[in-house]
Amino acid sequence: MAIDKETARRVAHLARIEVTEDRLAPLAEDLSRILAFMEQLEEVDVDGVEPMTSVTPMALPLRDDAITAGGIQDQVLANAPETREGFFAVPKVVE
Amino acid sequence: MTGVPIGIKDLFCTEGVRSQAASHILDGFVPPYESTVSAKLRASGAVMLGKLNMDEFAMGSSNETSVYGPAINPWRRSGSNTPLTPGGSSGGSAAAVAADLCVAATGTDTGGSIRQPAAFTGIVGVKPTYGRCSRWGIVAFASSLDQAGPMTKTVQDSAIMLGVMSGHDPADSTTAPRPVPDFEAALTGDIRGKRIGIPKEYRMDGMPAEIEALWSDGAAMLRDAGAEIVDISLPHTQYALPAYYVIAPAEASSNLARYDGVRFGHRAEIRQGEGITEMYERTRAEGFGPEVQRRVMIGAYVLSAGFYDAYYRRAQRVRTLIKRDFETVFADGVDAILTPATPSAAFGIGEMADADPIAMYLNDIFTVTVNLAGLPGVSVPAGLDSDGLPLGLQLIGRPWEEGEMLNIASALEKAADFAHHAPNWW
Numbered sequence: 001m002a003i004d005k006e007t008a009r010r011v012a013h014l015a016r017i018e019v020t021e022d023r024l025a026p027l028a029e030d031l032s033r034i035l036a037f038m039e040q041l042e043e044v045d046v047d048g049v050e051p052m053t054s055v056t057p058m059a060l061p062l063r064d065d066a067i068t069a070g071g072i073q074d075q076v077l078a079n080a081p082e083t084r085e086g087f088f089a090v091p092k093v094v095e
Numbered sequence: 096m097t098g099v100p101i102g103i104k105d106l107f108c109t110e111g112v113r114s115q116a117a118s119h120i121l122d123g124f125v126p127p128y129e130s131t132v133s134a135k136l137r138a139s140g141a142v143m144l145g146k147l148n149m150d151e152f153a154m155g156s157s158n159e160t161s162v163y164g165p166a167i168n169p170w171r172r173s174g175s176n177t178p179l180t181p182g183g184s185s186g187g188s189a190a191a192v193a194a195d196l197c198v199a200a201t202g203t204d205t206g207g208s209i210r211q212p213a214a215f216t217g218i219v220g221v222k223p224t225y226g227r228c229s230r231w232g233i234v235a236f237a238s239s240l241d242q243a244g245p246m247t248k249t250v251q252d253s254a255i256m257l258g259v260m261s262g263h264d265p266a267d268s269t270t271a272p273r274p275v276p277d278f279e280a281a282l283t284g285d286i287r288g289k290r291i292g293i294p295k296e297y298r299m300d301g302m303p304a305e306i307e308a309l310w311s312d313g314a315a316m317l318r319d320a321g322a323e324i325v326d327i328s329l330p331h332t333q334y335a336l337p338a339y340y341v342i343a344p345a346e347a348s349s350n351l352a353r354y355d356g357v358r359f360g361h362r363a364e365i366r367q368g369e370g371i372t373e374m375y376e377r378t379r380a381e382g383f384g385p386e387v388q389r390r391v392m393i394g395a396y397v398l399s400a401g402f403y404d405a406y407y408r409r410a411q412r413v414r415t416l417i418k419r420d421f422e423t424v425f426a427d428g429v430d431a432i433l434t435p436a437t438p439s440a441a442f443g444i445g446e447m448a449d450a451d452p453i454a455m456y457l458n459d460i461f462t463v464t465v466n467l468a469g470l471p472g473v474s475v476p477a478g479l480d481s482d483g484l485p486l487g488l489q490l491i492g493r494p495w496e497e498g499e500m501l502n503i504a505s506a507l508e509k510a511a512d513f514a515h516h517a518p519n520w521w
Contacts, residue, residue, distance in 0.1 A: 015394075
């Protein structure tokens, strides 16, 4: 399925990637080519085949619901672009 | 591994040492923790000399998507100074080992990212069974496919290093709670009676004659060592690449959602009147390179409402069929499978710049099935092409049978007697 410019705009927004107006058409072309390549999958008969959810058959292990780490606020914040009073700081979210 | 000097791929978080996955978006990121695999290597006495270049977020097959610029292959075509790619994504690891800058290096392999660069640089690279090595502390690309593994000069070195890297980790619930065998002890060199499968679907149209010849030479070497060579069929092989290029970007779009400019790495400037959405979108536009952006967007598309069933769910069903192909041949008594590692020798830096992204994806054609099926695979240097560049063969093992796979690889290594080394021009 070919992707048009409006779909490219929507996909870019879904992916939270800013794309300038003049890059939308080439992006749509690029994505269309890749999707066309994937369309080979339509040839495969997948009736009754379970989608793979785990490549090795194993049950998810359980552990006690206990605090095993923490108290490292300084480490958690050490790489942040901006912090304030022990929190991550971001531009205003609520008007 | 006391005193063994090793290099660590930039995808591994290393405590107090910058770890950026070769991406601008992780500019200046210094982890306060160490990945499980690199911690195990450190605990065994190995010494990290430094971090190694790679494709950005391990997305690429030529190391050209790195924000640092490409690593260069120490090998050159005879009579030529054209810089060649060491492959990717673990290109820096492969180049560093091939050029003797370190004894061994860590790599990671999501679709061939250890085995293809190993083949391009004349070294050994192992992708273990999914769940053998912990992914904790390794920057995630596609979590159901990613595995760490050793890149070394010999099969024996790989066996030793894999033993150190392996094992259950409570911090990664997908690691298998099973004991780690002594892989080195498995290298008896005796492969008499082993059944080696040759999959007919890997004989692609337009396969270079040199690759075809290398492959039959490899089969002959294993036969001479006492193995039985059998023709096998893996009927869904041709659908592995398209399935991979749905599943891997889907997982990547989810994993890479964390790079938003809030908690670490690069944050873009916003203008008057803009808010947090513009900050996210510009941060990611500035921070991710073109190939990463492309894959994150493809992933977002195939997971979006209305397309999830047509692309993602269908690809997961095809993945079941690909795994079933392997289960069938292993149930029929095949011990390992022999294939070429790559469709060509190393190509020139920039040679693929104008090509379709899919042309680059074709590099993974022989390796990607192994990740989809969660199997172990190893690339062994087996010969030179007419330009004097190394070519590799791949052995695919049964799940959890890395020891047996490496034993067969060591028989191949011995028979191929690959004694070549890149000329020291640097």
